[in-house]
Amino acid sequence: MRELSLHILDVLQNAREAGADMVRLTIDENEAVDRLVITVEDNGRGMHPETLNKVLDPFFTSRTTRHVGLGLPLFAAAAERCNGSLAIESAPGAGTKITATFQLSHIDRAPLGNVAGSILTFLMGEPPCDLLFLHRIDGRQFLLDTRKVREELGTVPLSHPSVRQWLQEYIDQQEEMLRGGNDRTVSAA
Amino acid sequence: MPKLKSLEDLKKVREEASRDIQVRLDTGTKIIVGMGTCGIAAGARETMHAILEELKRRQIEAHVTTVGCIGMCAFEPLVDIEQAGSGRITYGRVKPEMVPELIEEHLINGRVVEKWVVGRIPKSPAQGE
Numbered sequence: 001m002r003e004l005s006l007h008i009l010d011v012l013q014n015a016r017e018a019g020a021d022m023v024r025l026t027i028d029e030n031e032a033v034d035r036l037v038i039t040v041e042d043n044g045r046g047m048h049p050e051t052l053n054k055v056l057d058p059f060f061t062s063r064t065t066r067h068v069g070l071g072l073p074l075f076a077a078a079a080e081r082c083n084g085s086l087a088i089e090s091a092p093g094a095g096t097k098i099t100a101t102f103q104l105s106h107i108d109r110a111p112l113g114n115v116a117g118s119i120l121t122f123l124m125g126e127p128p129c130d131l132l133f134l135h136r137i138d139g140r141q142f143l144l145d146t147r148k149v150r151e152e153l154g155t156v157p158l159s160h161p162s163v164r165q166w167l168q169e170y171i172d173q174q175e176e177m178l179r180g181g182n183d184r185t186v187s188a189a
Numbered sequence: 190m191p192k193l194k195s196l197e198d199l200k201k202v203r204e205e206a207s208r209d210i211q212v213r214l215d216t217g218t219k220i221i222v223g224m225g226t227c228g229i230a231a232g233a234r235e236t237m238h239a240i241l242e243e244l245k246r247r248q249i250e251a252h253v254t255t256v257g258c259i260g261m262c263a264f265e266p267l268v269d270i271e272q273a274g275s276g277r278i279t280y281g282r283v284k285p286e287m288v289p290e291l292i293e294e295h296l297i298n299g300r301v302v303e304k305w306v307v308g309r310i311p312k313s314p315a316q317g318e
Contacts, residue, residue: 152200156202156206
């Protein structure tokens with residue numbers, strides 16, 4: 001995968017397949033300790049220890065449509081080649097938490113890429129699933145809670161074109177401010 | 190810099206959107222994009238984005254959603270178009286640049302784009318009514 005946001009989309013889709021209706025996605029970039037940590041925590045059905053032991057095996061999958069399951073092994077490989085690792089915590093009924101750690105400055109670390117695109121794609125899927133997205137860069141952060149968005153929208157679904165456009169622009173703007181540190185500039189002015 | 194978006198904007202979106210919501214729900218067209226690991230790695234996110242943009246540009250109402258892997262990984266990105274009363278067509282290796290032609294031919298002119306078809310599910314008898 002060319003972007004870390006594609007791995008994120010993949011893991012978000014796993015959460016939906018596991019029956020989750022709430023997912024917490026956190027991206028934490030910390031320059032001081034040179035670490036990038038991505039966590040995806042869902043409230044889906046979780047996995048038995050015997051399944052958990054096999055999820056990083058590319059030749060294991062819970063699907064019946066094919067015989068390989070590359071999502072998590074690829075994500076793990078991406079982290080490991082950047083002095084990082086992938087940790088999975090899961091138990092039946094307790095959901096699943098994926099933590100991928102990278103050396104932020106590692107030359108092989110793929111860019112995060114189109115995070116807004118991945119989030120929007122995930123939100124278009126069915127059945128509906130809420131997302132709590134927290135992006136932290138050093139001291140600054142951006143938080144998006146789709147439950148709050150839906151509260152404002154009433155019966156209008158997140159997939160409505162106008163809502164999608166708002167989400168796209170909102171996330172892009174907030175991400176740009178986070179990245180550019182514009183809020184610091186504003187508060188200093 | 191453009192005006193900052195806020196949750197406040199959603200009140201207006203809600204007002205405008207609730208007027209056309211029923212039309213949207215009743216639309217007979219469903220577009221399904223394969224979004225398993227194989228689809229994602231093959232560029233399905235960008236394909237889906239291109240579909241949504243094209244529908245918006247042409248003001249076509251359709252229900253767009255995602256599905257996991259269906260086992261035809263080599264043909265990803267896979268896009269299924271299902272229309273009430275006419276079964277379901279699966280298109281393979283759909284790149285964003287193919288999307289305008291696909292939408293125009295299939296949804297506007299009502300012609301299946303045979304050169305890109307990799308599978309089809311005929312309409313069930315119950316569906317045709």
